Amino acid sequence: MSRHTLASLASELGVSRQTISNVLNAPHKVKPATRERVQAAIAAAGYRPSAAARQLRTQRSMNFGMRLFPATDGINGAILDRFLHALTEAAQSAGYRLTLFCADSDEEEVRQYEQLLDVAGLDGFILTSSRPDDVRTHWLGERGTPFAVFGRPWDAAGHSAPADHPWVDVDGAAGTEEAVRMLLTQGHSRIGFLGWHTGSPVGADRRQGWERAMTAAGHGQDLHVLGVEAEDTVAGGASGAALLASRGATAMVCSSDSLALGAMEKLREAQPGAFLSGQPAGPAGRAAIVGFDDTPVAAALGLSSVAQPVEEAARHIIGLLTHELAGKAAAARSGAGAPPARQLLLAPRVVERIPLPLASPGPS
Amino acid sequence: MSRHTLASLASELGVSRQTISNVLNAPHKVKPATRERVQAAIAAAGYRPSAAARQLRTQRSMNFGMRLFPATDGINGAILDRFLHALTEAAQSAGYRLTLFCADSDEEEVRQYEQLLDVAGLDGFILTSSRPDDVRTHWLGERGTPFAVFGRPWDAAGHSAPADHPWVDVDGAAGTEEAVRMLLTQGHSRIGFLGWHTGSPVGADRRQGWERAMTAAGHGQDLHVLGVEAEDTVAGGASGAALLASRGATAMVCSSDSLALGAMEKLREAQPGAFLSGQPAGPAGRAAIVGFDDTPVAAALGLSSVAQPVEEAARHIIGLLTHELAGKAAAARSGAGAPPARQLLLAPRVVERIPLPLASPGPS
DNA sequence: CGCACAAATTTGATCGATCAAATTTGCGGC
DNA sequence: GCCGCAAATTTGATCGATCAAATTTGTGCG
Known part of the structure; x- marks a missing residue:
């Protein structure tokens, strides 16, 4: 345990407290030779200045x-x-x-x-x-x-x-926009949006991205039909997805992974193996549902999702x-x-995943 | 902003620093009348002692x-x-x-x-x-x-x-034990255990609870067949569950929600609607899979799980x-x-849930 | 009334650092 | 060899609290 203090180190070294302090806080004020000698001593003694004392004087707590x-x-x-x-x-x-x-x-x-x-x-x-x-x-x-x-x-x-x-x-809108574009290149055109029923600005932002991308692609006519709102739960996602499917949506972008998960469960059940694999419109093996936030659940289930660069x-x-x-x-x-x-507005990234092939065998 | 210090407050009040300090740290040392007067002043001024100064003196950072x-x-x-x-x-x-x-x-x-x-x-x-x-x-x-x-x-x-x-x-073992007992009362007898392939002591503990409960119920003969290990992922859970099912397990207790989720997906696919609802052996509407940790995912999907009292x-x-x-x-x-x-060894609690009835309609 | 003794309060030192000012050292130039 | 001036270093004060010891106040009792 390093019971060292500025004063103790100083007397051992034969210099003053302030010199050591300067080596740490304003090295340029100390003659190179002394500086190095002090630095070596600090390292050898394992000296570390007390944050409390420092804070008391500087009024900074770090x-x-x-x-x-x-x-x-x-x-x-x-x-x-x-x-x-x-x-x-x-x-x-x-x-x-x-x-x-x-x-x-x-x-x-x-x-x-x-x-x-x-x-x-x-x-x-x-x-x-x-x-x-x-x-x-x-x-x-x-x-x-x-x-x-x-x-x-x-x-x-x-x-x-x-x-x-x-x-x-x-930039949530940019995220949903990119998700829509991804689905478009997969061959989908009736792409639904499954959002929150609360009027949260974040939700509105995400919806806007979908609208923008759909309009830009020339699919702007049915937006009011293909945009659906539900409670932000798995159950809400399931019912919202059912509604969207009944309106002919072949793919959907969701405001959250909870919703996406519900949608996925629902659609998998309704059309086992088909819809989820990117059918009917997309190439095989592609997900037609995109979630938001890229939670561990999405990763675990092979659900595509919009990932926020939180780091x-x-x-x-x-x-x-x-x-x-x-x-x-x-x-x-x-x-x-x-x-x-x-x-700063950071752009999210769509993580494209292939749903877990649960049909295949392979026990351990 | 309360630019108050012991000294400033003291002089305003006409008492000494130490008296105020005592009111805060050793009230019994101060005469009730003074104590109350000081306390009132402290409250009025919104005085709060500086943690840094205190720490410097007491060597306690709180x-x-x-x-x-x-x-x-x-x-x-x-x-x-x-x-x-x-x-x-x-x-x-x-x-x-x-x-x-x-x-x-x-x-x-x-x-x-x-x-x-x-x-x-x-x-x-x-x-x-x-x-x-x-x-x-x-x-x-x-x-x-x-x-x-x-x-x-x-x-x-x-x-x-x-x-x-x-x-x-x-007490993980107590948790799996209780999970097994729950499944037993639901009518299951071939209850499998789906654990981690890493030799972690935590995993061994959880498995032990299953073994104990099975043996106590007189089902101790097939433990080596009904205990399976897999990678702690959704995919691992799926393959492990397939193996267990092929060995006649009608229910399973898992070391994690990841495994349970994989198992659930697998079995739902294999026997849509049947197994998961508590069939074949249990009463309708009961889950035959139990996870561990009661993560939000389990809650979202209606998966029973062993909940740790982390709070x-x-x-x-x-x-x-x-x-x-x-x-x-x-x-x-x-x-x-x-x-x-x-x-202290705390007992977990099995949260029994009914899987989401995804088959039913109900769009928003 | 005064004395002993406890209760209440105050004073000076201290925790370990930095700041600001004072002091010493180093060096070129006359 | 001495002066001035900048660079390097040291000294004393301070941040805001608590500790330990000193001092004042209060109380009971002979």
Whole structure:
């Protein structure tokens, strides 16, 4: 256990505390020879400066906070794992740590911000789901606390609205658009959309991509018939898929993997082996259903799905925060790297899969 | 923003720093009248003591650390969400915070412990998957760092081994045992077990419960035939289920929801509507497949599954850590509550579900 | 009334780092 | 050899709390 302190190391080495401190924080201020000698001693002793002492003096905790939502649907929330891991990793390699907290509501979340800022001195926050007229971003913005949001800002009407705080989001419309294009090249033309019955802006965005791609391909006439809404559950997906099938859809793009899973189950049952394999219109072995979020379930079942680049989003968010925090102190000094885009819309990627060939044998 | 400090509040109030400090940390030392006056002032000013200053003096960070594993399988890792949320919540209400970190290996994890102890002064760690001959528990134990494990200790041979560190685990065997009993009362007798082909102690434990229940029910003769191992994937589950079915199994208990899902898909395809509804032996509407972990997928598909009480486990783990840390200082003083069990094996619960009736109509 | 002794409160030192200012060292030039 | 000036290093103060010891206040009793 390294019971070392600046003072102890300093006296052992025959230099002053401040010199060691400078070696760590402002190496250029120290003569190369001394610097190297000190660095060697630091390494040998395994000395690590105490974050608490540092924080007390500098008023920086090197700590970001993030609210953990209760596991809601779960099947979709599954990408949270990936996001959280990527965040932690990125924060870690930037020298920051990540502190979690819980809250029952947005108001409670704001109360937690206040407390965590006072008590733990967090340097910034990561918000995960932006809502129309978000109270949290207002509060943080007014207070001047650094933060970055995963999710673009929506106005009260649920439309994408300009805002000057940093955010990263995934372009859902681009995702569904690409999904439609994939299905088109497979030979489908009556491609349905299976969305949420809640009027969420995210859902509207995903639907828009489908509409855009269908219209562009000249299939814009039946959009009102081929766009269906259901509860975001497997059961909802099943019933929605039945409706779409009855209206002649040969393929469908879904707002979530839950819906897609329900659709898949339903259609597999209705036309065993046929529809799912890309029939009737597509080449054999291609899925005619595309989900959203590329959850582990989709991967397990061989369901095509729109994958969000959450790792990239996480890294960018950390980049935004660290840039802002570093900038405050050392902006013009070192010139730094190019600042990360304050608003970034990432393109998702359609993962095309071949449904599991369950008919074949092969026991272990 | 509450720019308040002990000293500032003290002078405003006309008392000394230490009195305020005592009101917060040792109220009994302060005369009731003063105490109330100070408490009122604290509330009015919204004063909150700085964690950094406190930590510097007391050497306590009120912070626990936990390693975040990379999202591996995912479909099973899904219970991590619940666990993490429960941990955070429990820690929060005990006045602690939770810090996450990443590591590529157990050795790296130990290195992170060392660093986090030195730098951030974490008070304890939560470990999530115990392994045979765990290097991490050794290291922490020798160093005397408080920690608690979710997962019982295994010896090098993969058997449950005594150890004196605090841990909580879920009794997997009891879970599969109960699952078997449920299937027995449904009328099944040829109940198969579909496990992992890796020799993991957790898997062995789950299999044991099945063996025990089968033997107790007088069906112990065909265990070697009805116990099958496969890769822990949906495909593995499908092939394993095919094998079991060919050997006359009418029901099966699986080591994971992935396997169960594969089995379900396979059997639904092989005997549409029949097997899954509890046929041939069980009453209609009952599932003849039971998974493990009760992931959201199982819930979504109406798959019965053995549910781990992860929330309870998380709360107990926090209880263990806080007790140990409080105990160090105030053990005999206040008498405290009964100490939480240092080793605890929680019983899981079988969630019985009726498979989704996909055949019925009902579009939105 | 005063004294002993406990209860209540205050004061000075400290945790381990950084900041700001003071001091010492190094070096070229006259 | 001495001066000035920049580079390198050191010193004292400080962040905001708690600890330990000192001091003041309060109470019972001879």
